Amino acid sequence: MARAKTQSAETIDLPALNGEMLTANQNMMAAMLDSHSEERDLLNQLLGQAQMADSFAKFSLTVRTSKLAYVKENKLYRGLKGKKTPDGQGFLAGTWDEFCGLLGRSVAQIDEDISNLRALGEEALDSMSRMGIGYREMRQYRRLPEDQKTALIEVAKTGDKEAFVDLAEEIIAKHAKEKEDLSQRLDETNADYEAQSEVMAKKTAELDKTKQELEKTRKRLQSMPANEVAKELRQEVAAVAYEAESNILGSLREGFAKLEEHAAESGEDHRTFKAGLIRQLEITLATVRSEFHLPDVDDASAPVWLNAAEA
Known part of the structure; x- marks a missing residue:
């Protein structure tokens, strides 16, 4: 196998593949991105990693996600526009959906990884991934108050799974209790509001009735002799x-x-x-x-x- 080529800070080191390892799809992917710019190199290497399942799986989640985030933020996927589709039957529009599909992953999965990276940080995310923390749990952690999320991130960085799980369960339980209390207070506030609305509606009805009675009285007095009035x-x-x-x-x-x-x-x-x-x-x-x-x-x-x- 040829010696790995050194790439720029924005690219990923990808072992050069000999002719025997390249499949028809790999050749097609390589032909799609023929520019030598760093942005084109990044797209080319990410797509190449997707073709090499073993290499892509071993690739660090945080590094991979940071590269994907870079592609999305800078809209580098537009570089695919006009290139032939893998089946050769059409041309690509250069969209984020297409790029994710070429990597063999869904937009939801990649966007979820990017959200986790931004909310939890590379070190904590990498540690949580090694602990086997799933998407559902990470989604819960992202929604925590900032102080609780920060405490959880610091424990995650230590790599102590037992301590992390204990703290996570404690924080999630506390957050759920706070949410329940808030929901109860909201229900009570709504109940008070509804009660006040009923009182106001009753008073409005009484006021309207009083106005009607006064109007009747005014008309009656106008029709009466002065001494009777x-x-x-x-x-x-x-x-x-x-x-x-x-x-x-x-x-x-x-x-x-x-x-x-x-x-x-x-x-x-x-x-x-x-x-x-x-x-x-x-x-x-x-x-x-x-x-x-x-x-x-x-x-x-x-x-x-x-x-x-x-x-």
Whole structure:
């Protein structure tokens, strides 16, 4: 066998083959790439390696993949354009798919190797390959958070398969748990969002109903005599005042009574707090009185809604 020819940094050393070893397909591959440029040499040698199954299998995965990545990134496969197909029945278009097919591998396989190389690095990838780590596992490692992936790569570089497998299982389990927790939080968030949407939809429906009622009332008032409109409006306002007084004498008074019981049991004085609430109500009422320039009414013995004329 002839002495191996030295190639450039971008090419792969390929033993020269004597005439007896060259098959018809090898001759066809050699004829396809007849340029002497480094890029053509690289394509020629990769295709030649594909023809020599034993040599191609022994070729380092990382080195082989780095060369293939170089071909893809620099689109060197375009150099095949116009060359005859292996069967001699047509011409090549110079595509990445065609180039992978000439190597006897699928685009998915080679692209997966390139992705692993870029994500894991040459040293770690080479070590994992020797450990027998498959594509499915490497795909999982690529998807890990950066810090976990870095830790796994460092262990892989040591070549200790047992330590690597233990760490990988621990990290994958942790990552799966984090993913599950994240998915659960997402489900809870979606549930909260749906609940809020239902509440908003209900409030919107209530608001629309209120608007419709107000519109009906407005039209009804427009069709009523002035004295009847005044009477109805007074009744509505009196009802609001009655509701406010009922809340004060009911809920507010009940709350004050509970504070009084608590004060008797604990000795804590709530009078200042209660006085503050009363003062705020007084200020609110005084603001309304001032806004509408209302006179003082001396006879406040009976609420206005109990007045026979208003009733």
